[in-house]
Amino acid sequence: MKDTAVSSPAPQEDTCNDHGKPLELFCEACNAVICVNCLAHNHKHHEYNLVTDSCESLRECLSPVEGKKEALKKVMSAIAEREGEIRERGEGVLEEIHEMVDDIIAVLRQSERKLAEQAKRVTDAKLKVLSKQMNSAEKSFSLLEDVANDVEQSLKVSISQKVLRSKKQMMERMSEVTAEINVEELHPKEKADFVLSKDIKLLHHIGDIVTYSSTALQQCRVKKVGCFERQPEEKSISLSLSIEAPDSSLLSVPLSSLRCSLVPAGRGKPIHTTITTSTDPGVYRIQCNLSTSGYHTVKVQVYDVLLEDASLVVPINPYLKNIAPLHVVDELKGPWGVAVSNNCVLVTENLGQCITILDREGKKVKSLGGVKGSGNVNFSFPRGLAITPDKFILVSDSDNHRVQKISMDGYLIASVGEKGNGPLQFNTPFGIAVSPRTGQVFIADKINHRIQVLNPDLTFSHSFGSEGSANGQFSYPVGIAIDDQEFIYVTDFKNHRIQKLSSNGQFLDKFGIKGSGPGQLNGPHGIAIDTGATGL
Structure with missing residues (x-):
């Protein structure tokens, strides 16, 4: 018996109910399938196509649908991939939580042992006496x-x-x-x-689960922290960056989500960096082979969000061993204070009893004063020098125990101070600095062993410091400088150190002891801050 192939019957061709003819045409105007007789009678002058052509045209219309389907497949694949990433991140966070709790428990056990030992020591000591x-x-x-x-x-x-x-x-x-x-x-x-003095407040809140949406990240800004550091062995430099939220809090994000590059101005080719965490939460160490000076754009990306560009200035090539001076200015008599304004450099000549104004090439433009005395725009051993935000000169007129405010043309605007130890009284004022934010004037009141703070209109605001060597005390403060975060740096002459304080005089840090080795100072005088680049 022979096998008989079974095939699907060919689709029956529809015929017109009115004329019995095959329905071979499609009327576009009536959206109907017709025969040739229908075309001649009821659909005359209508736009039409062969049924096969219309079907092909309909098939072509599927192209956008298929495109959308492919796009949705990719989206679903991306969602599935992101779901996997989120689950993996969630498991990672849970593992981190368990590790953190284990660490806390270990610390608590250690604290328990220390407290138990302490309790035993106290008990034994008391029982011994009894x-x-x-x-x-x-x-x-x-x-x-x-x-x-x-x-x-x-x-x-x-x-x-x-x-x-x-x-x-x-x-x-x-x-x-x-x-x-x-x-x-x-x-x-x-x-x-x-008794046991309990301090378990922090244990009630040991952390938060923080999520960073694209919208939230776009509102953050990149901020440079601290100063450049040279890494001679790696032939690279490093700096610290933080990501600051609108409320000034610092964000801590996984290193794997963070990308950073530096782009030299006008050169365009990005310099890739290596990112590590620091001991401070929310602060990241950036290391790179950076040998160019000048402005650089800092590009930071968190996940897929590119943060707003930040800029920083590299003041010099960090690998130059010998730095040649651009200009040498001769014939200055006892130069002491220096300030820069627009295209000129101002210098106090302590022995010349004047302020000398130089152009950028170091050529003398003019001198203000020049006669020792106590009259307007006369000086008796001028020392500190600063420029106000409205481009006036402030000079500490040391032996006249006053501060003079002078225009660039040499006219007196204001003069405050007399010898004494009260408000708006000085005893040999030296260094002077102006806050870039508030315009307040900070004066190193040397022999009064204090810093006196004046408002922008030179009225008294407050003072801080006293004679001594404790934190926040001074022994002949001489130089003073202010960074862009409003921290005050004072050269504490006879204590052979530099102190860092808040604008209201709260002690923050100090540096230096007497000597000539690294980290040692011997009667420090002047101090300046590179607010654009290195920080100090």
Whole structure:
């Protein structure tokens, strides 16, 4: 018996109900399938196509649908991939939580041991004192019992007259023994007055799960922290960056999500960096082979969000071993303070009793003053120099114990101060600095061992410091500078150190001891801050 191939029957061709003809045409105007007779009668002058062509045209219309399908497949694949990433990140965070809790438990166990040891030491010390007191009390009690027994025994066995003949000696003995025993001193000196001082507030909140949306990240800004550091062995430099939220808090993001590059101005080719965490939360160490000076754009990307560009300035090539001066200015008599304004450099000549203004090439433009005296725009050993935001000159006129405010043309705007130790009184003012944010004027009041702060209109604001070597005290403060975060740096001359303080005088940090080695200073005078690049 032969196998018979079974095939699907060909689709039956529809015929027109009115004319019995095949429906071979499609009327575009009526959206209907017609035959040739229908075209001649009822669909005359209508736009039409062959059914096969119309079907092909319909098939072509599927192209956008197929395109959308492919796009959605990619989206679904991306969602599935992101789901996997989120689950993996969630598992990672849970693992981090467990590790953190384990670390906290280990620290708590260590604290438990230390507290237990501390409690035992306190208990043993108190019991030791009481034990000595108990021994003394027992010895005294035993001695009193012996004396009492001796008297009682004598009274029992001896003739009364004989006992009374020894009364005086017995009384002296009892008096001597009782006098030697100070019962008040034997009262317990120690008390059960020690308790556990609990401090578990932080344990009620040991962390947060933070999510960074694209919108939130776009509102953050990149900020340079600290100064450049040279890494000679790696032939690279490093700096610290932070990501600051609108509320000034620092964001801590996974290193794997962070990308950073530096682009030199005008050169365009990005310099790739290596990023590591620092000991400070939210601060990242950026290391790169950066050999060019000038402006650089900092590009930071977190996940797929590119943060707003930041800029920084590299003041010099960090690998130059010898730095040649651009210009040498001669004939200055005892130069002390220096300030820069627009295209000129101003220098106080301490021995020349003047302020000299130089152009960028170091050529003398003019001098203000020049005559020793106490009149307007006369000086007696001028020292510190600063430029106000409105481009006036501030100079500490040391031996006149005042500060003069002068226009660039040499006209006196204001003068404040006299010798003394009260508000708006000075005793040999030296360094002077102006806050870039508030315009307040900070003056190193040298022999008063303090920093005096004036408002922009030169009225008194406040002062801080006193004579001494403790934190926040000074011994002849000389130089002063302010960074872009409003921190104050003072050269503490006779303490051979530099102190860092807040604008209200709160001590923050210090650097230096007397000597000539690394990290040592010997009577530091001037100080300046590179606010654009290195920080100090």
